[in-house]
Amino acid sequence: MPSRDPRIVDLVSVAGSRGATYADARTVEREHEAVSVKDGAVESVTRTADRGTAFRVIHKGAWGFAATDRTDEAAISDLVNEAFRRAEASASVQKRTVTLASISAQRGEYRTKLGRDPFAVPLAERIDHLRAVDAASVGPNIKTRRSSIAAYRTRKRLVTSEGTDVSQEIVEAGAGLSVLAVKAGRKPASRYDSRLVRQAGWEYVEHLDLVARAGRYRDDAEATVDAPLADERPTTLVFAPEFLALLVHESCGHPTEADRLLEHEVAFAGTTFMWPDDRGKLRYGSRHVSMTADATVPGGMGTFGWDDDGVPAMRTKLVDKGIFVGYLTSRETAGALGVPVAIGSARAEGWQHFPIVRMVNVSLDTGTTPYADLLRGVESGLLMEAPASYSLDDKRQNFHFSTQSARVIRDGQVDGYVRGVAFQSLTPDFWGRCDLVADDWELHGFLSCAKGEPLQLMRVGHGAAHARFRDVPIEVRE
Amino acid sequence: MTLLGEDRLLAPLRQALRDVPADDADIHVHRRRAAITRYAHSSIHQNALSDETHATVRAIVGKAVGVVTTNSLEPSDLRRAFKDATSLARASRPDDEWPGVAEPEPIPAPSAYHEETAATTADAQAKWIGVVCAAIPKGMRAAGTAQIEVTEDAIANTRDVAAYAPTTMAYLRALVLSETYVGSGYAEDLSMRVDGLHPEGIAARAAEKCALDRDRTQLIPGDYEAVFEELAVAEILRIVSLTGLGGEQVREGRSFMSGRLGEKVTGDRFTLIDDGLDPRTIAIPFDVEGTPRRPVTLVENGVAKGPVYDRMSAKAAGTQSTGHAADRARYAPGGHAANLTMAGGTATPDELIASVNRGILITRFHYTNTPDPRAATMTGTTRDGTFLIEDGKITRSLANVRYTMSALDLFAGIELLGRQRLARDWWSSNGMGSIYCLVPPIKVGRATITGSSPV
Numbered sequence: 001m002p003s004r005d006p007r008i009v010d011l012v013s014v015a016g017s018r019g020a021t022y023a024d025a026r027t028v029e030r031e032h033e034a035v036s037v038k039d040g041a042v043e044s045v046t047r048t049a050d051r052g053t054a055f056r057v058i059h060k061g062a063w064g065f066a067a068t069d070r071t072d073e074a075a076i077s078d079l080v081n082e083a084f085r086r087a088e089a090s091a092s093v094q095k096r097t098v099t100l101a102s103i104s105a106q107r108g109e110y111r112t113k114l115g116r117d118p119f120a121v122p123l124a125e126r127i128d129h130l131r132a133v134d135a136a137s138v139g140p141n142i143k144t145r146r147s148s149i150a151a152y153r154t155r156k157r158l159v160t161s162e163g164t165d166v167s168q169e170i171v172e173a174g175a176g177l178s179v180l181a182v183k184a185g186r187k188p189a190s191r192y193d194s195r196l197v198r199q200a201g202w203e204y205v206e207h208l209d210l211v212a213r214a215g216r217y218r219d220d221a222e223a224t225v226d227a228p229l230a231d232e233r234p235t236t237l238v239f240a241p242e243f244l245a246l247l248v249h250e251s252c253g254h255p256t257e258a259d260r261l262l263e264h265e266v267a268f269a270g271t272t273f274m275w276p277d278d279r280g281k282l283r284y285g286s287r288h289v290s291m292t293a294d295a296t297v298p299g300g301m302g303t304f305g306w307d308d309d310g311v312p313a314m315r316t317k318l319v320d321k322g323i324f325v326g327y328l329t330s331r332e333t334a335g336a337l338g339v340p341v342a343i344g345s346a347r348a349e350g351w352q353h354f355p356i357v358r359m360v361n362v363s364l365d366t367g368t369t370p371y372a373d374l375l376r377g378v379e380s381g382l383l384m385e386a387p388a389s390y391s392l393d394d395k396r397q398n399f400h401f402s403t404q405s406a407r408v409i410r411d412g413q414v415d416g417y418v419r420g421v422a423f424q425s426l427t428p429d430f431w432g433r434c435d436l437v438a439d440d441w442e443l444h445g446f447l448s449c450a451k452g453e454p455l456q457l458m459r460v461g462h463g464a465a466h467a468r469f470r471d472v473p474i475e476v477r478e
Numbered sequence: 479m480t481l482l483g484e485d486r487l488l489a490p491l492r493q494a495l496r497d498v499p500a501d502d503a504d505i506h507v508h509r510r511r512a513a514i515t516r517y518a519h520s521s522i523h524q525n526a527l528s529d530e531t532h533a534t535v536r537a538i539v540g541k542a543v544g545v546v547t548t549n550s551l552e553p554s555d556l557r558r559a560f561k562d563a564t565s566l567a568r569a570s571r572p573d574d575e576w577p578g579v580a581e582p583e584p585i586p587a588p589s590a591y592h593e594e595t596a597a598t599t600a601d602a603q604a605k606w607i608g609v610v611c612a613a614i615p616k617g618m619r620a621a622g623t624a625q626i627e628v629t630e631d632a633i634a635n636t637r638d639v640a641a642y643a644p645t646t647m648a649y650l651r652a653l654v655l656s657e658t659y660v661g662s663g664y665a666e667d668l669s670m671r672v673d674g675l676h677p678e679g680i681a682a683r684a685a686e687k688c689a690l691d692r693d694r695t696q697l698i699p700g701d702y703e704a705v706f707e708e709l710a711v712a713e714i715l716r717i718v719s720l721t722g723l724g725g726e727q728v729r730e731g732r733s734f735m736s737g738r739l740g741e742k743v744t745g746d747r748f749t750l751i752d753d754g755l756d757p758r759t760i761a762i763p764f765d766v767e768g769t770p771r772r773p774v775t776l777v778e779n780g781v782a783k784g785p786v787y788d789r790m791s792a793k794a795a796g797t798q799s800t801g802h803a804a805d806r807a808r809y810a811p812g813g814h815a816a817n818l819t820m821a822g823g824t825a826t827p828d829e830l831i832a833s834v835n836r837g838i839l840i841t842r843f844h845y846t847n848t849p850d851p852r853a854a855t856m857t858g859t860t861r862d863g864t865f866l867i868e869d870g871k872i873t874r875s876l877a878n879v880r881y882t883m884s885a886l887d888l889f890a891g892i893e894l895l896g897r898q899r900l901a902r903d904w905w906s907s908n909g910m911g912s913i914y915c916l917v918p919p920i921k922v923g924r925a926t927i928t929g930s931s932p933v
Contacts, residue, residue, distance in 0.1 A: 041571070041573050041574065041575065042542070042570050042571040042572075042573055043573070043811075044543070044545060044806065045543070045544050045545065045566045045567070045569075045570045046544075046545040046546070046547070046566075046806075047544075047545070047546045047547070047562060047563075047566060048546070048547040048548075048807070049546075049547070049548055049549075050532075050547075050548065050549035051549070052530075052549065062522065062525070063523070063524060063525060064525055065524070065525060065526040065527070066526070066527045066528070067526070067527070067528040067529070068528070068529045069529065069530055069531055069549045069550070070529070075529075082527055082600075085599075085600050085601075086515075086525040086526070086527060086600045087525065088600075089515070089522070089525060089599075089600035089601050089603065089604040090515070090522040090523075090524075090525040090604065091522075092522075092601070092604050092605075092608065093517065093520075093521060093522045093604050093607050093608045093611060094521045094522055095519060095520060095521040096519070096521060098523075122569075123566065123569040123570065124569060127570065127571060143730060143731060144730050180730065180731075180732070182730070182731045187850075187852065188731055188732060188852060262518060262519070262523070263518040263519055263621050263655070264516065264518050264523055264524070266518060266621045266653055266655070267516075267518075267621045267622045267623060267651055267652075267653040267664075268623070268904075268907070268908055270844060270845075270861075352528040352530055353526070353528070354524055354526045356524075388849065389847040389848055389849040389850075389857065390847055391845050391846055391847040391857045391858050391859070391880075392844075392845045392859075393844055393845070393859035393861070393878055393880075393931050394844045394845075394859070394861050394878075395931070397931060397932065398859055398878070398880060398929065398930075398931040398932075400847075400849075400857050400880060400882070400929075402849040422849055424880060424928065424929050426931075426932065450905075450908070450910055452908075453514050453516055453524075453623050453625070453908055454512050454514055454526075454528075454625075454908070455908040455910050475928075477849065477850065477855075
């Protein structure tokens with residue numbers, strides 16, 4: 001747990017005496033260790049640490065925020081002055097005042113449950129593990145191999161003027177793998193995954209079975225570099241959970257962020273096509289498509305005890321049997337929309353940022369059909385294993401995805417590879433083509449969802465199972 | 479952030495290096511004060527200031543390297559960081575390709591710092607926003623950002639390399655939205671100096687586009703003549719830089735230059751250099767390894783001339799670093815071209831539009847990516863000002879379109895070039911893969927549109 005520096009309690013008290021209607025102070029300490037191996041040699045061994053203090057007030061109806069990594073008394077007290085200066089500047093150009101949806105005061109601690117602390121695993125053991133992974137990646141056309149293991153620890157404490165005082169210690173472990181196949185006269189083929197991360201200990205790295213996974217990635221890249229181009233025609237696409245996790249993130253997670261409704265992100269991240277009047281009416285997808293935001297999922301990268309508004313972890317439905325029903329909110333956005341707090345999604349990257357609406361764990365709900373049965377319903381189609389390039393419009397409505405690895409499905413069997421597959425679609429049209437979700441739900445973690453100014457990279461979680469989409473037009477490019 | 483200055487920032491670095499229990503070592507420090515005021519519905523909704531310090535130390539034992547970062551400049555913390563980095567290096571394995579730390583070379587004086595800009599207050603930022611909101615016509619609303627950033631970078635190593643550079647950056651953007659229509663218009667100013675921001679001009683440009691953006695129609699996918707404004711060109715240059723301008727990308731066969739150095743890869747009118755000594759692109763005259771930045775001609779009149787290098791990629795290529803090592807926490811290794819200058823011309827915006835028989839005007843893009851890095855192919859949707867041009871005049875507002883095309887094919891079709899302006903792509907405007915571009919608007923003979931958003 002973070003150090004119990006009494007000064008952050010004092011900061012909040014001082015803010016009250018200077019007329020702030022709300023104040024909170026947050027200390028954050030972060031550690032990160034990473035080891036990477038490239039082509040059999042240690043590429044880097046890094047250890048990162050930082051700590052700092054954030055202070056936020058509502059004064060004259062407007063937010064002011066300041067953060068520093070200095071710890072001297074002058075710097076800490078200057079946080080108050082700077083936050084008030086910025087709140088007063090905000091109030092000079094303001095048409096609506098900030099209103100926070102109410103919550104009860106929170107007290108307590110949250111800590112990730114660990115099997116084996118990933119920071120305690122000897123460096124030599126991590127390097128040896130990666131060298132074994134690297135050896136499994138070697139192939140006749142594999143030109144570049146990279147693998148890495150990382151551990152993260154965040155300790156933070158939040159104190160608010162409403163009586164909340166909560167502390168959390170979150171530990172995450174993960175790995176990265178990539179191979180690049182290059183062959184004369186052929187287009188290079190990459191296979192990689194940087195989303196193998198979970199709120200867990202070293203046991204998750206072992207669970208990943210990186211050696212076996214490296215062999216699969218090598219085989220995928222070797223086969224893809226030699227594969228024929230796919231046929232360009234509407235076809236049945238089966239998406240692996242790894243691919244769907246990103247599709248859920250981009251096309252459901254982002255457009256349900258409530259700050260987009262208020263146009264807080266309109267100049268950068270954009271807005272949405274899912275407006276308040278659409279709740280309960282807008283058909284987002286087929287009846288097979290339900291999506292849930294859940295900050296309580298064990299191991300999720302969006303799991304916590306409390307968000308950075310001090311809202312306890314909750315779960316709420318975003319899409320129910322194809323119908324849009326809910327938003328991700330902060331206390332500010334719930335207050336602006338006039339709705340009670342149904343989920344706490346105010347999160348800040350580190351100590352230096354203002355909390356904004358971020359995803360927690362946003363997942364496609366599991367189905368009940370075994371994956372093999374789902375495949376049996378495909379006479380001819382493609383299995384889309386992992387995303388490559390992706391691009392979305394500012395409403396999260398028009399998107400384009402390409403794939404690293406596309407497998408051929410014939411008569412319910414996966415057999416062979418094709419390359420060059422991409423698709424563009426409109427969100428409701430795409431999810432409307434989903435006719436089955438399998439029961440093999442699994443959780444994926446992202447480290448760097450980008451949003452906000454200055455940019456904040458946020459950890460989020462996404463679960464999904466294999467799912468089937470009919471008659472999807474695809475593009476094929478050399 | 480109180481600016482420490484060269485002597486006060488380098489002193490603790492030199493002191494910490496004296497006691498390093500390793501064969502070699504270096505330390506790079508980046509300090510940043512970011513003051514960001516965001517507004518929406520013509521009202522400020524976020525106003526934040528953060529002071530950050532990032533110190534990255536590397537300790538080398540034999541050919542093994544340990545890296546530790548901290549955000550403290552206290553001598554005891556830096557000593558501990560070097561000790562930890564040395565421990566990591568000892569526990570690591572040697573890298574036979576390790577190129578060694580940089581040797582001392584003359585480094586040009588920094589020139590991208592403006593004192594008055596560094597002293598900008600929260601009140602001043604709010605006033606710019608107030609000016610924008612007051613200047614737009616009734617019935618419109620504005621959103622955007624006012625930003626002041628002050629940085630200090632310093633590098634020192636055990637071979638007596640020592641360098642320091644401060645920078646300032648001022649930025650103001652406005653997205654103007656119509657109450658009556660679905661339309662939007664966008665404009666921004668970016669400069670090393672606060673006097674390079676013109677709130678009234680930004681408001682006028684954004685409002686003018688917003689007023690034009692009504693009664694949208696959808697464009698049928700296909701090839702069109704096109705005018706790309708500066709922000710749209712910067713977006714394409716970002717893809718070119720991140721996928722093709724690093725030495726490691728070229729060596730590994732991932733770049734459009736791989737196997738094609740000295741060959742014509744695009745049209746005669748396209749010349750691109752990286753100039754880390756040009757203050758107009760808010761450049762720092764050395765990289766995070768302490769190598770002075772050298773101007774690098776990347777593509778000259780359509781011919782691929784060569785990439786940028788850091789020390790590792792330069793050694794692998796049998797050449798010298800060009801001073802383009804970048805923070806490994808944010809960028810891929812192998813050289814990062816972040817201060818791009820694309821050759822421009824003299825065409826005015828009106829002349830660019832007048833040269834189009836039937837085509838489109840693109841103001842900027844949203845969330846672009848590259849489905850084919852080796853071909854420098856970019857896909858992305860347009861936003862905040864996409865218009866149909868017929869017989870040299872803007873005639874219709876268009877729903878946002880999806881553009882998908884190789885940058886090399888696009889630049890092969892350049893017919894006219896406008897005057898350069900400092901711009902950043904959508905991602906870099908927010909700090910991700912940050913690339914500054916001195917870039918002209920262009921008129922091209924062919925841009926491939928592959929889809930349309932709903933009206």
